[in-house]
Amino acid sequence: MTFWSSLFPTLHADEEPPKEEEAQAEEEEEEEEPEDPLPELREECKQTAACSGLDKHFAHCTEKVTSGQGFKGEDCVEEL
Numbered sequence: 001m002t003f004w005s006s007l008f009p010t011l012h013a014d015e016e017p018p019k020e021e022e023a024q025a026e027e028e029e030e031e032e033e034p035e036d037p038l039p040e041l042r043e044e045c046k047q048t049a050a051c052s053g054l055d056k057h058f059a060h061c062t063e064k065v066t067s068g069q070g071f072k073g074e075d076c077v078e079e080l
Contacts, residue, residue, distance in 0.1 A: 045051035061076040 046055045058076055061070075064070050065074050065076060
């Protein structure tokens with residue numbers, strides 16, 4: 001055994017990786033992502049009296065910004 005091989009472990013390219021890591025990776029891939037409830041909540045909110053005015057304000061702001069009538073760098077984040 002040489003001095004360097006006693007300090008550093010030897011890794012061989014033909015060694016097979018442990019099976020446990022592969023099984024764990026497959027389990028992670030199989031998990032289903034939950035459905036995003038935000039679009040449904042927005043639609044419900046648009047139909048209520050409390051949110052309908054805010055939704056119209058946001059739509060107006062978005063239309064203004066996309067048509068180029070707003071100031072440079074303007075977005076509608078605060079209205080959201």
